Amino acid sequence: MKSFTQISEIRSAIESGSTTCVELVGNYLSVIESKKDLNAFLEVWDVEARERAAEIDLKIKAGTAGPLAGAVIALKDNMAYKGHKVSNSSKILDGFESVFTATAVQRLYDADAIFIGRTNCDEFAMGASNENSAFGPVKNAFDPERVPGGSSGGSAVAVAAGMCHAALGSDTGGSIRQPAAFNGIFGLKPTYGRISRWGLLAYASSFDQIGPMTHSLEDCALLTSIMSGADGQDASMLQENRIPVWQKSNSAEVAGFSKLRFAVMKQAVEHEGIDPEVAESFKTLLSDLEKAGHEITYFDFPLLDHLVPAYYVLTTAEASSNLSRYSGMMYGFRSQNATDLESTYVLSRSEGFGPEVKRRIMLGTFVLSSDQYDAYYEKAQKVRRIIQNETLKTLESADAILIPTTSTPAFKLGEKSKDPVSMYLADLFTVQANLAGNPAISIPMFKTQSGLPMGVQLMTKPGEDIKLFDLSSEVLKFSK
Secondary structure, X not given: OOOOOOHHHHHHHHHHOOOOHHHHHHXXXXXXXXXXXXXXXXXXXXXXXXXXXXXHHHHHHHOOOXXXXXXXXXXXXXXXXXXOEOOOOOHHHOOOEOOOOXXXXXXXXXXXXXXXXXXXXXXXXXXXXXXXXXXXXXOOOOOOOEOOOOOOHHHHHHHHOOOOOEEEEEOOOOOOHHHHHHOOOEEEEOOOOOEOOOOEOOOOOOOOOEEEEEOOHHHHHHHHHHHEOOOOOOOOOOOOOOOOOOOHHHOOXXXXXXXXXEEEEHHHHHOOOOOHHHHHHHHHHHHHHHHOOOEEEEEOOOOHHHHHHHHHHHHHHHHHHHHHHOOOOOOOOOOOOOOOHHHHHHHHHHHHOXXXXXXHHHHHHHHHOOOOOHHHHHHHXXXXXXXXXXXXXXXXXOOEEEEEOOOOOOOEOOOOOOOHHHHHHHHOOOHHHHHHOOOEEEEEEEEOOOOOEEEEEEEOOOOOHHHHHHHHHHHHOOOO
16 A cells, blocks of 8 residues: 555545545554564454544545544553553553543544554653563664663654554653654644643653654644643643644745854754764764855853753652552553552552563652752753753754754663663653653654664744744755
C-alpha cells in the first residue's frame, strides 16, 4: 500500500475510492506484526481499530466525517483512554484501566481519529533512551542496535516505521523532540498550557506537555490545532480558544518574512560534546540560510551548563510529589509480601517502580527536605526564572532560536545506561524550552553518512506556535 505523509493525502485517497479506513488499519496492523521486534507497542487494539475504521468509512461516505477521518494514531502509554489500560510502562500500574479519557485524546477521537494502540515509553516518562521501560527497550526504526530516544520512543518508532500515521507523545524535557530527531520525523512541544494535561499521567506538572509526532509539518499543525483550546479540567492552561489550523500557504515567505532572524547559541555549535557530523550539517544549514538572505546572529548563553541541573532538581521534586499517589492501596500493583500498612507502601513501591524512577523520587525527596530546600529547590527556581528571562531577551531581537535538537545521532543500546549523568546530558539542547515554557519543534533535516537521522530545533516566544510552523516551513527548504 502507498505510504502517506499527510492526512489530507489519506482523505483524498479514501474519497477517490483507492483505499478505505479498514484497509489502512489492516495495513498498519500487518506492519506492527512484522516489526514487533522493535517493541514499539505495549498493546494493539486490533479488533477495536477495525470496527472504528468501518464506522469512519461510513461517515466519510455520508459526508459527515471529521477532519481526522482516516488518520490512524497511536497513544503514548501515559494518556488516559476510557476502558483501556494505561501503565506508563511501569509495573506499579499493573492491570489498571482508565475510567475517563484525556482531553487531548478525546478531542482527536471527536475529530474521527482511529486509535490503534498504546506505545512503549520510558517508565513514567523518565529517560532519554527508552531503555527504562518495565517492558523492555524500544529499538530505533533506522538501526535496531540503537536507542529510539526517550521518553516517547515507542511513539516515534511507530510513526517512523510505518506502524501508524501519527502518534501522541509527552514532552517534559525533550521527550517528543529528541526521539523525533533520532527517528527522522517531526515532533512538537507546544507552548506550555496550549494543550490540556488532563488525563496525562503526571511526571513534572509544570513541565509536562502533550504534543504530536508526525511525518509532515502540516499534520503536526493540524493535530495541535484540534487538541488546543481552554479546558476547565486543567487550571494551568492558557484560557484561549483553539488555535487556527496552519496551512502551508501561510508559510514564512507568503506571510512577508522575506528576511528571517535566527539566533544561534554559540555553545550549541562549539560544545565539546557535539558530534562532528551534527556540527558540520548544522553549520551548512546556517550558511545556506545566510545565502538565502536570512540573518544569523550568535548569542552567548552561559547558562547552558545550568540547564540540566536546574531541570533535574525541579522535575525530580515534582515527581516525588506526583508519584506519591502510587502506594499499592487503591489500584495497580500491590506486593504479595506485604503484611501490614507500612510494608504495603514500602514493598509495593520498591517492587513496582524501576531503578530510574526510584532514583528520581529519592533525588526529589532529598531536594525538598527541610534542610536542603533552600540550597537546591529554591535556587533552581531562581535559575529557572533567569533562564526564562534570558530566553525571552534573546527572542526580542530574533524570530526564533535555532540549534541542533540533539548533540549526537542515536547512540547504541546500553551505551549510556550505566552512567546516569551522561544520559541526563542527552537532554542538553531540549530542556530550555520546558524550563522557559516556549514552543519548540524538531525538524528532520539531515542524515549521517551511515543513514541515521538528525534534527534541528526551532524555538519561538510562548504563544507563537503558529509562527513556529511558518518558520519551520522556511527552514525545511534547506533539508538535505
